[in-house]
Each structure stands twice: as structure tokens, then as C-alpha cells.
Amino acid sequence: MADxxxxxxxxxxxxxxxxxDADVLRAIERIPRELFVDEAFSEHAYQDIALPIECGQxxxxxxxxxxxxxxxxxxxxxxxxxxxxxxxxxxxxxxxxCRRVYSxxxxxxxxxxxxxxxxxxxxxxxxxxxxxxxxxxxxxxxFDRIIVTAAALDAPAALLDQLKExxxxxxxxxxxxxxxxxxxxxxxxxxxxxxxxxxxxxxxxVHGRVKRD
Ligand code: SAH
Numbered sequence: 609m610a611d612x613x614x615x616x617x618x619x620x621x622x623x624x625x626x627x628x629d630a631d632v633l634r635a636i637e638r639i640p641r642e643l644f645v646d647e648a649f650s651e652h653a654y655q656d657i658a659l660p661i662e663c664g665q666x667x668x669x670x671x672x673x674x675x676x677x678x679x680x681x682x683x684x685x686x687x688x689x690x691x692x693x694x695x696x697x698x699x700x701x702x703x704x705x706c707r708r709v710y711s712x713x714x715x716x717x718x719x720x721x722x723x724x725x726x727x728x729x730x731x732x733x734x735x736x737x738x739x740x741x742x743x744x745x746x747x748x749x750x751f752d753r754i755i756v757t758a759a760a761l762d763a764p765a766a767l768l769d770q771l772k773e774x775x776x777x778x779x780x781x782x783x784x785x786x787x788x789x790x791x792x793x794x795x796x797x798x799x800x801x802x803x804x805x806x807x808x809x810x811x812x813x814v815h816g817r818v819k820r821d
Pocket of ligand 1: 692699813
């Protein structure tokens with residue numbers, strides 16, 4: 609009961625902050641965020657804050673998850689690539705709104721934990737992959753949408769190549785944590801169109817997968 613109330617409180621907060629897409633709000637309402645955070649933080653699971661997860665990474669703030677998801681303008685037919693599985697929370701939200709999600713993570717430990725959470729929720733349209741997100745996931749390219757949940761200086765070329773024409777990527781770009789901006793990149797027939805959306809703070813998109821963990 610307490611969780612249901614917490615969940616409703618979170619939805620109200622997201623609405624106040626300007627999230628309007630009813631499908632996105634419904635997806636957030638359906639996915640219990642407490643499953644994706646360490647037990648030590650479960651009482652904070654429905655607050656609008658980022659929280660630490662294993663391997664020195666973070667689960668994003670719900671507002672940022674909702675905002676990025678809303679900007680993707682997902683359709684039920686879409687095939688989506690996520691870079692940075694982390695806890696699997698963003699992937700679980702995406703899974704409610706599109707046909708298929710491929711999510712790449714460099715830490716085996718995180719990928720395994722995310723996979724177990726998704727299985728527990730009986731989510732079957734997310735495939736998690738251990739790999740280097742800088743390379744995307746060529747076997748399933750091209751993608752209708754790409755979401756990157758770690759920050760880079762520039763959008764990785766491989767990801768731009770793997771985006772369908774008419775497709776959209778949402779990615780945090782910037783030199784330091786203090787100068788990152790969430791950017792929307794649309795692949796149009798005339799070329800790439802970049803729209804800055806919001807100042808954000810993400811962990812860095814690191815080169816290479818973790819070989820030993
Ligand atoms: N989307 C996640 C939050 C991700 S935090 C969630 O909902 O919980 C960013 C994640 O990106 C971290 O787990 C980090 O390990 C991963 N990451 C960083 N660089 C990467 C790379 N090159 N390839 C794949 N994953 C990467």
C-alpha cells in the first residue's frame with residue numbers, strides 16, 4: 609500500500625515537472641523502481657533522485673528517465689537501442705512502449721543483475737548485451753530510436769550509422785559533468801539535426817567493455 613502511494617506521489621511530481629505523455633507516465637506507474645535499487649536505498653526508490661547502483665554507477669533520476677522517454681516519441685512498432693543498461697530500469701520503461709529493446713552494458717555484473725530484474729517482472733522484449741556501447745549493436749541495426757544513458761563528448765559515429773533515417777537519438781553530450789546537455793539528434797534526409805534539451809549529469813560513456821569483473 610505504501611508503495612502504491614509512493615508510486616502515485618512520484619507520478620504527481622513528474623506531472624508537476626512537465627511530463628505530459630500519458631503512456632510514459634503509465635509505464636512509470638507500472639514498473640516498481642524499488643526493484644532496481646539497492647535494498648539500502650529502497651525507502652528512497654520513489655523519490656525523484658538518482659541513486660547509486662553497483663560498479664560505481666547510478667540509476668538515473670525518474671524525471672530524466674521520463675523526459676528522455678517522452679522525447680523518444682516511441683511507437684509500438686519501434687526497435688530501440690539503449691547504451692548503458694545499468695540497473696535495467698530505463699530498459700524496463702522502454703519495454704512498455706515499443707516492440708523490442710536491445711540494451712548494451714560494459715559490466716557483466718550489472719548486465720546479469722538487470723537481466724534478473726527484467727525476468728522477475730516477466731519482461732520478454734528486452735535483450736541485454738555485454739559489450740562496448742561505442743560500437744552499438746550491428747547485428748540488429750538499424751534502430752528506430754537510440755538512447756544513450758552515459759555522457760560522451762560527441763555522439764559515437766557507430767551509433768549515428770546505426771540510426772534509421774527518420775530516426776532519433778537522445779544522448780547526454782559534454783566535456784565535464786558540469787557542462788553536459790541532453791541532446792536530441794534527428795536523422796533527416798537533409799542530414800543530422802541537433803537540438804539541445806536540458807542540462808544533465810550522467811556518468812561517462814567509457815571506452816571498451818570491462819574484461820574482468
Ligand atoms: N540506464 C541505466 C542508468 C545507466 S548509468 C538505468 O536505468 O539504471 C550508465 C551506464 O552506462 C553504467 O551502467 C555504465 O557501466 C554504462 N556504460 C558506460 N560506458 C559504457 C560503454 N562504453 N558501453 C556500455 N555501457 C557503458
